[in-house]
Amino acid sequence: MQRLAMDLRVLSRELSLYLEHQVQVGFFGSGVGLSLILGFSVAYACYYLSSIAKKPQLVTGGESFSRFLQDHCPVVTETYYPTVWCWESRGQTLLRPFITSKPPVQYRNELIKTADGGQILLDWFDNDNSKSYMDASTRPTILLLPGLTGTSKESYILHMIHLSEELGYRCVVFNNRGMAGENLLTPRTYCCANTEDLETVIHHVHSLYPSAPFLAAGVSMGGMLLLNYLGKIGPKTPLKAAATFSVGWNIFACSESLEKPLNWLLFNYYLTTCLQSSVNKHRHMFVKLIDMDHVMKAKSIREFDKRFTSVMFGYQTNDDYYTDASPYHRLKSVGIPVLCLNSVDDVFSPSHAIPIETAKQNPNVALVLTSYGGHIGFLEGIWPRQSTYMNRVFKQFVQAMIEHGHELSNM
Incomplete structure (x- = not known):
């Protein structure tokens, strides 16, 4: 070079x-x-x-997983060429929602009940026209988890479904409580530390299709929730493998980065208003438990979490919540193959907080670290309407695990 x-x-x-x-x-x-x-x-x-333009850094906890990825998911070792006119972190992050297309997807909605009396909305893409897996009982199922205020309508979710459709798979999107238009039945929303709702969804989906290969992919906060679940449950999960994209490994470091003046102006304040809007729609459910007027005056995600999220889930302090919610300390307990794609220039997840040494100690973990790409950006090509590097990693990895995953146990 x-x-x-x-x-x-x-x-x-x-x-x-x-x-x-x-x-x-x-x-x-x-x-x-x-x-x-x-x-x-x-x-x-x-x-x-x-x-x-550089090759990503591939960090694995075992030679077997590394060889498997090089053989069946070669994109993780190929040079990533960011869009030549937009490779900087903030530019990639801000422009992706406006540049990338939104493939049309027809969902089948399902509401499931939770143990506390609440409900969760699942959006299914059954892919009944699949020619590769005509038997619905054995058709591979991909569970998708959107980001902080995201739903099944996010462009990155729609692209994952489109790619899964090409492969013949079925997808189901886990919408966090109260985010997709359904009513809250109990005064509870969601956070990335509490995995009860995700456990309920995984058990429900697996019970419907126990003979189908079952994988999951989480983006941003969805990936943090997925990693916390995997770290808590270890190898006992019915999931065969998982992938995460642009997760925040240490929420303290994430908050510090997002509270820098320019990042606060471009990202933090907007996301805070999105969080406030999402809970204000259900304000009547919380007024007896939380000072909602105080919540609506928050100027940062940290302030919102201190006034709302940590209180709702019973943490004594917001620091206690952030410690419990940060997935880096659970990575060592993950018991299935997991690929984690992060960009080292992601202002949402600073490079110094990526748990490289911890990943090296778990043979089930692979970190793929690009030099550029921003947060859920990974734009490539002159005009990246369809393809992103993240999409290609997702497609190759799920296909590799479903078609060749058995080889890992033989390595």
Whole structure:
């Protein structure tokens, strides 16, 4: 790569000299203008190829998992080429929802009851037209968990379903309580530390299709919830494997990063208002338990959690909640193959908080760390409407685990 960068620099200099002295184009009376444009283009290409486009770092706790991924999920070892005009973290994060398409998906809705009298809305994509798995009882099932205020309508969820449809799989989206238009029946929402609702959903889905391969994928907070569940339950889960994308490993570090002035302006304040809106819709359920006026004055996610989330779930302090909710300390107890994709420039999940050493101690864990990609960004191509690096990792990994997962036990 260094040799390539040097060659590009030489080419840039030679092109500039040639155009300046040999080409007459009428721009500033000579070829200087065109020379500068081409010279800058070559210089930018040099910088992009030498400093931006890089292979991800693959960290695994065992040689078997590493070989398996290299054989059946090669995307995790290939160079990731971020969109050339938008590779910076904040740009990738902000633009992804507006640039990427939203494939049409027709859901079948199901409401299931919880032990405390509440209800959870599941959105099913049954894929009954699957030609690869015509028998519904054995059709692979992928459980999808959206992010903090996300639902089954998020573009990244829709793309995962579209990719699963191509493979012939069935998908079901776990919408957190009160987020997808259903009524709250009890004064309780959700948090990434409490895994009771996820356990209920996993048990329910598995009971419907006990003979079908069962995997899960979680994005951002959904991935944090999934990792906390896997860390608590160990190998006893009916899930065969799992994948997470852009998770926040240490909520203290996440909060500190998001509270920096620019990040607060671009992300933190907006997400706080989204959280306030989501609970204000069910305000009548909480007024006897929580000071909702105080909640609605929160200016950051940390303040919202201190005034609402930690109180709702019975933590003595918000620090207690953040400690319990951070999945890094449960990674060592994960008992099934898990692939975790993070970008080291993600302002939601700072690189120094990624548990690399812990991952090396668990043969079931693989971290895939890209240099760029932002938070749930991973844009690639000139105009990334359809494909992202995250989508390709998701597709190859679930296909690898369903079709070749048995090889892991033989390695």
